Every structure is written in structure tokens, then in C-alpha cells.
Amino acid sequence: MKQLVILICALIPLFATHAKDPRIVSFSPALTELVYRLDAGGMLAGRSSACDEPESVRSVPVAGGYASPNIEKTASLAPDLIISDMFWPPESEKVLRSLKTEVLVKRCDNLSDYRAWVLLLGEKLKRSRQAAEECARIDAALKEFAASAPGRGFRVVWLLGVDPLIAAGGSSLPDAVIGLCGAENAAADREPYFRTSFEWLLKMDPDVIIVLHSGVRAPERLARHSAWQTLKAVKNKRVVSDIPENTLLRPGPRLIDGIRTLRQVFSSFRKE
Numbered sequence: 001m002k003q004l005v006i007l008i009c010a011l012i013p014l015f016a017t018h019a020k021d022p023r024i025v026s027f028s029p030a031l032t033e034l035v036y037r038l039d040a041g042g043m044l045a046g047r048s049s050a051c052d053e054p055e056s057v058r059s060v061p062v063a064g065g066y067a068s069p070n071i072e073k074t075a076s077l078a079p080d081l082i083i084s085d086m087f088w089p090p091e092s093e094k095v096l097r098s099l100k101t102e103v104l105v106k107r108c109d110n111l112s113d114y115r116a117w118v119l120l121l122g123e124k125l126k127r128s129r130q131a132a133e134e135c136a137r138i139d140a141a142l143k144e145f146a147a148s149a150p151g152r153g154f155r156v157v158w159l160l161g162v163d164p165l166i167a168a169g170g171s172s173l174p175d176a177v178i179g180l181c182g183a184e185n186a187a188a189d190r191e192p193y194f195r196t197s198f199e200w201l202l203k204m205d206p207d208v209i210i211v212l213h214s215g216v217r218a219p220e221r222l223a224r225h226s227a228w229q230t231l232k233a234v235k236n237k238r239v240v241s242d243i244p245e246n247t248l249l250r251p252g253p254r255l256i257d258g259i260r261t262l263r264q265v266f267s268s269f270r271k272e
Contacts, residue, residue: 022080022102022125025063030108030252031083032057034117037134037253038127046077053246053254071095081124085109110176111138114251134253141256142180149182150266154238156183157206160193160249162218167196173251174210181263183208198225208269209233210262212245238269 025046026032032051035044041056046063063077064070067086074082079101085108087093096103104124108117115138122131158174160166168174169190178185186204187194209231211218219241222228233239240262247258 020126023078024125025069025074025077025079025082026051027064027067027069027082027084027087028108029053029066029246030114030250031085031117031121033250033252033254034114034121034134035083035125038118038121038125038130040121040125040127040130043125045079046074068092069096075099083121085113108251109171109173110251111142111180111255114138114255138256141259145180145259145263150263151178151181151183151208153271154183154207154266154269155186155204156208156210157186157201157204157233159209159211159218159222161195162211162213162221165196165198165201167194167200168192169194173249177248177255177259177262180259181266183266198227202227202231205232207233207236208238208240208266210240212241212243212248236269240265 021043023045024035024040024043026035026044027048029048029051032044032047033053035041036054036057041054044057044060047057047060048064048066048068049062050066051057051060061073061077063074067084067088069082069087069092071092074096082096082101082103084105087096087105093103093105104120106117106120107113115135118131118134118138122128156178158168158178160168160174167187167190168185169192170185170188172192175185175188175192186206211222219239228234243258243261243265247254248262
């Protein structure tokens with residue numbers, strides 16, 4: 001009997017620790033990837049339909065679209081914590097909070113924002129060691145990026161949509177990525193994401209065009225325009241289209257590797 005009591009006492013802390021693990025619903029692909037990066041994927045009870053990495057997350061129930069919760073489905077998952085970088089429509093946040101569930105909503109638009117999320121979730125999920133390791137990785141990468149500027153001298157236009165033509169302006173994630181490559185965003189004086197025209201693109205005539213749209217054959221569609229071949233970036237073969245878009249357009253754990261890849265591409269370009 002004494003041995004049984006000792007065994008039960010030894011197991012109690014294990015059960016108690018497990019019981020404290022929150023059930024998480026994430027409506028942000030970047031934050032979902034972060035949850036796994038912090039070794040907390042087992043806490044994920046629900047996700048958005050856009051949360052597709054790592055592959056194991058695809059077996060987790062879908063609770064809505066990106067930043068767009070299905071309130072009834074979310075409630076049925078009985079989450080202790082709901083996370084997102086935004087909500088649409090904005091009223092969704094108020095409804096979710098009425099479920100008496102903790103809701104964390106905070107922008108995640110660049111590596112600095114991502115680092116803040118690492119610290120926040122590291123504390124919330126009791127993953128301080130993993131969070132410290134991830135922050136150290138981010139800091140080392142930023143130091144590495146600051147040491148050289150392979151994109152220096154290049155003016156860049158980053159297209160996010162083809163029909164209609166959408167470009168990335170200042171204070172956007174692409175703008176931050178361009179800066180970490182040492183290049184210049186030709187649209188830095190514009191709003192973060194704006195609709196534009198081929199006439200504007202011709203006027204900008206950038207040194208480099210980035211257009212990452214997996215599955216929509218964006219460069220081929222752009223090439224249908226009669227003036228496409230007259231662009232400096234096209235004539236000099238500086239159209240970047242073969243980097244997986246989610247490594248550069250998702251401010252999560254894979255963004256650092258995406259930036260490294262883009263920096264290598266800039267390094268391969270010959271200066272005029």
C-alpha cells in the first residue's frame with residue numbers, strides 16, 4: 001500500500017502539468033507554425049483552413065478561414081486560448097470574447113512582430129526554453145542580414161496580385177523583407193498594399209520584380225502584356241518567381257529561411 005501511495009504521489013505532478021495545457025485555436029497560419037515551433041502542437045484543438053504547415057496540422061479540425069472564425073465551430077472545440085494576428089470581420093473578436101475564452105490578437109507583419117509573438121506564446125504555453133531558442137535564432141539571423149546587403153543598388157517592385165495588379169508598399173511584410181536584403185522598395189512611399197496598373201509598373205521600371213503566386217502562373221500571365229518585355233527587370237532576367245511564397249509572405253518560423261533564399265537570388269544578379 002505504501003508503495004502504491006508513493007507511485008500515485010509521483011504521478012500527480014505529471015497529470016497536473018498535462019491538465020494545465022491550454023486548448024488552442026489558431027486563425028493565423030504563421031502563429032500555427034509558431035505553436036509547433038515551440039513544441040506545443042499537441043495543444044492545438046482547431047485551426048483556420050489556411051493553416052497548412054507543418055503537414056501534421058492538417059488533421060486538426062478546421063474552425064474557420066484565415067482570421068475569419070466560424071463562431072459555432074470554434075465554440076464546439078472548447079478552446080482555452082484563441083490566437084490570431086487579426087480578425088475579419090472585426091466584430092468576431094467581441095463575439096469570441098463572449099465565450100469566456102482568452103483571446104490574443106496582435107499584428108504579425110514582420111520579424112520584429114514575430115519575435116514579440118514568440119515571447120508572448122512562450123510565456124502563455126510555458127515554453128520559455130523553446131521561446132528563448134527561437135529568439136536567439138531570430139537575433140542571429142538579423143545580425144547576419146545586417147552584415148551584408150546583396151540587394152544594394154536594386155529598386156524592387158513586389159507584385160502580390162496579377163489581375164488586378166496589386167503591389168506591396170511601405171510598412172508591409174514584403175517591404176521589410178526587401179529591406180533585409182539591402183534593396184530598395186520602389187513603392188515604399190505608398191500604402192502597404194495597393195491596387196495599381198501596368199502603366200505604373202512601366203513608369204517605375206524596377207531593376208527587380210518579385211511575383212510569387214504558386215499555381216496561377218503569374219509571370220506567364222504578365223507576359224501577355226505587350227510592354228512586359230520592355231521592362232528592365234525582364235530584359236535583365238531579374239524576375240523572381242520560384243521561391244515558395246509562404247516562406248516569404250508568412251511571418252512565421254520559415255521566414256528567415258525565405259529571406260536567406262531571396263538574398264542568395266540577389267547575390268546572383270549582376271549589377272549594371
